[in-house]
Amino acid sequence: MSSVVVARGLVKRFGNLTAVDHIDFNIEQGEVFGFLGPNGAGKSTIIRMIQCVSPVTSGSLKVLNMDVQKQPREIKARLGVAPQDDNLDPDFSVLQNLTSYARYFNMPKDLANQRANELLEFMQLEEKRNTMIDDLSGGMKRRLIVARALINDPDIIILDEPTTGLDPQARHLIWERIRQLKQEGSTVILTTHYMDEAEQLCDRLVIMEHGRFLIEGKPRQMISDIVGDCVMEIVGADDEAEEYLRSTGKQVERSADRLYLYSNECRNIERDFQELYPKSQSIIRSSTMEDVFLRLTGRRLRE
Amino acid sequence: MIEMGRGMMAVWRRNADVFFKTWKTNFLPSIFEPLLYLVAMGLGFGSLVSGLIYAGQPMEYIRFLAPGLVSISAMYSGFFECTYGSFVRMHYQKTFDAIVATPVNLGDVIAGEILWGASKSLINSTIVLIVIAIIGWILFPAIRFTSLTILLIPPIAFLAGLMFSSLAMIFTAIVPNIDSFNYPFFLLITPMFLFGGTFFPISQLGVAEPFAYLLPLTHATILIRDLSLGISSILNGLSLLYIIILTTIAFYLAIRLMKKRLTR
Ligand SMILES: Nc1ncnc2c1ncn2[C@@H]1O[C@H](COP(=O)(O)OP(=O)(O)O)[C@@H](O)[C@H]1O
Ligand SMILES: [Mg+2]
Numbered sequence: 001m002s003s004v005v006v007a008r009g010l011v012k013r014f015g016n017l018t019a020v021d022h023i024d025f026n027i028e029q030g031e032v033f034g035f036l037g038p039n040g041a042g043k044s045t046i047i048r049m050i051q052c053v054s055p056v057t058s059g060s061l062k063v064l065n066m067d068v069q070k071q072p073r074e075i076k077a078r079l080g081v082a083p084q085d086d087n088l089d090p091d092f093s094v095l096q097n098l099t100s101y102a103r104y105f106n107m108p109k110d111l112a113n114q115r116a117n118e119l120l121e122f123m124q125l126e127e128k129r130n131t132m133i134d135d136l137s138g139g140m141k142r143r144l145i146v147a148r149a150l151i152n153d154p155d156i157i158i159l160d161e162p163t164t165g166l167d168p169q170a171r172h173l174i175w176e177r178i179r180q181l182k183q184e185g186s187t188v189i190l191t192t193h194y195m196d197e198a199e200q201l202c203d204r205l206v207i208m209e210h211g212r213f214l215i216e217g218k219p220r221q222m223i224s225d226i227v228g229d230c231v232m233e234i235v236g237a238d239d240e241a242e243e244y245l246r247s248t249g250k251q252v253e254r255s256a257d258r259l260y261l262y263s264n265e266c267r268n269i270e271r272d273f274q275e276l277y278p279k280s281q282s283i284i285r286s287s288t289m290e291d292v293f294l295r296l297t298g299r300r301l302r303e
Numbered sequence: 304m305i306e307m308g309r310g311m312m313a314v315w316r317r318n319a320d321v322f323f324k325t326w327k328t329n330f331l332p333s334i335f336e337p338l339l340y341l342v343a344m345g346l347g348f349g350s351l352v353s354g355l356i357y358a359g360q361p362m363e364y365i366r367f368l369a370p371g372l373v374s375i376s377a378m379y380s381g382f383f384e385c386t387y388g389s390f391v392r393m394h395y396q397k398t399f400d401a402i403v404a405t406p407v408n409l410g411d412v413i414a415g416e417i418l419w420g421a422s423k424s425l426i427n428s429t430i431v432l433i434v435i436a437i438i439g440w441i442l443f444p445a446i447r448f449t450s451l452t453i454l455l456i457p458p459i460a461f462l463a464g465l466m467f468s469s470l471a472m473i474f475t476a477i478v479p480n481i482d483s484f485n486y487p488f489f490l491l492i493t494p495m496f497l498f499g500g501t502f503f504p505i506s507q508l509g510v511a512e513p514f515a516y517l518l519p520l521t522h523a524t525i526l527i528r529d530l531s532l533g534i535s536s537i538l539n540g541l542s543l544l545y546i547i548i549l550t551t552i553a554f555y556l557a558i559r560l561m562k563k564r565l566t567r
């Protein structure tokens with residue numbers, strides 16, 4: 001495998017604010033790599049440095065073996081970026097948005113038309129071909145932005161929060177397409193603040209906060225390493241019950257109305273617990289990326 | 304270099320495509336405005352003017368005025384396009400953000416915008432020129448564009464357009480919001496409109512005449528008028544030089560300030 005993006009000691013400052021704080025990562029050819037984190041974590045800032053539109057403050061960043069500061073044109077020619085904010089061209093129709101964008105890549109007109117039509121089909125927008133951008137729903141705009149990112153048949157596809165604010169149908173269509181692109185061998189870089197999205201789509205991901213990585217790895221591996229395979233949620237436990245749960249030596253956390261116990265053997269613990277404290281109610285569920293995230297960042301609101 | 308030119312042309316094409324999609328409404332003002340000016344100023348006001356002398360020749364007011372309308376059109380077209388037009392694309396539509404994600408760089412975008420502004424100057428002032436020539440032919444024989452040098456007016460209008468578009472782009476790079484364009488329009492464009500030698504010869508300004516030579520529009524007007532009248536003098540060369548130098552400086556400054564504004 002070869003790395004298509006390599007960052008070493010990467011830093012981005014905006015005045016006094018350090019938005020990206022000395023991070024290192026490699027993104028490999030053909031994988032779906034996710035940056036997961038709350039708003040303001042620095043995800044878009046990393047993306048904007050990879051796409052050569054935001055200058056690196058310090059450290060090194062190479063994309064496709066080229067330095068972002070030295071060969072931005074060559075790099076940008078091989079990337080496809082769906083930015084977080086809608087910047088479709090409202091002066092054009094859906095189809096024209098794709099064909100006019102193709103021109104910036106210096107694509108021949110026939111090829112551009114052919115690609116544009118294929119992509120409209122791929123993102124299920126054929127019927128909106130001649131619609132103006134202002135008349136599209138939010139979900140359609142997102143789909144068009146993804147289609148536009150693919151117009152130059154990029155080696156690396158960068159999707160900055162591709163599903164934020166979408167309804168479930170639109171969200172699932174985009175998920176399906178991302179999987180399809182991966183199968184066709186594309187490298188996909190994804191940012192999201194949805195834990196389930198990251199868990200479902202990413203081969204590898206980092207969880208970040210305040211411009212730093214909290215953890216890096218494969219989603220399933222990460223979940224079983226950090227929180228174990230299952231979670232027991234307990235409602236109505238008194239102090240004594242909590243004391244008992246903690247005495248098992250497992251990780252236990254308290255939120256306003258319930259306790260969480262993270263483990264690999266929830267069934268056994270629950271059986272013993274229910275015998276001793278029959279008044280408490282408990283359920284067992286599989287652990288998720290969300291548990292990892294909350295475990296790492298705490299359950300308190302962070303603003 | 305080749306890539307920069309290519310990127311610039313792609314940006315130019317984007318704007319041209321949008322313009323020609325709605326060309327009917329875009330062309331109407333350029334057709335009717337000179338008509339209104341010629342009737343109001345040339346006929347209504349001009350009939351009160353007697354003894355006007357330009358470049359040593361006595362001439363009828365409407366003949367003096369007509370080429371001035373061409374240069375006003377070049378000024379307003381380029382300046383409007385690269386202030387309000389560019390600002391909307393930059394700030395509200397985020398069009399520049401979308402484009403710089405492709406192999407086109409920010410410098411190419413700004414150059415393409417300025418080139419398009421100059422093209423608007425060329426298009427509009429050429430329409431004004433044609434309308435005036437036709438109306439002159441039919442209604443106001445005094446206008447009489449007889450010299451073939453009028454064929455050089457469109458290229459000069461394009462050059463003037465580059466100058467006004469570059470100047471406009473400097474303001475676009477520094478204004479905090481779109482309402483702030485009131486200032487350059489009020490402090491720069493309106494004074495030029497009135498004192499740039501379009502409605503009366505700047506020699507009428509007396510001791511203030513040298514100040515009129517500071518105004519970019521004055522030089523565009525001198526060139527366009529002299530070409531329409533078939534006059535040439537040393538002053539024309541100086542005006543051309545003024546425009547070329549100011550355009551070069553403003554163009555580079557605009558690109559620099561824009562990069563400063565948009566690179567984060
Ligand atoms: N252009 C900018 N100027 C100043 N601060 C910025 C700018 N862009 C982002 N930031 C700040 O950098 C931090 C990271 O932002 P961002 O990368 O957009 O986060 P995310 O995409 O993870 O939500 C935030 O605190 C944000 O306010
Ligand atoms: Mg973001």
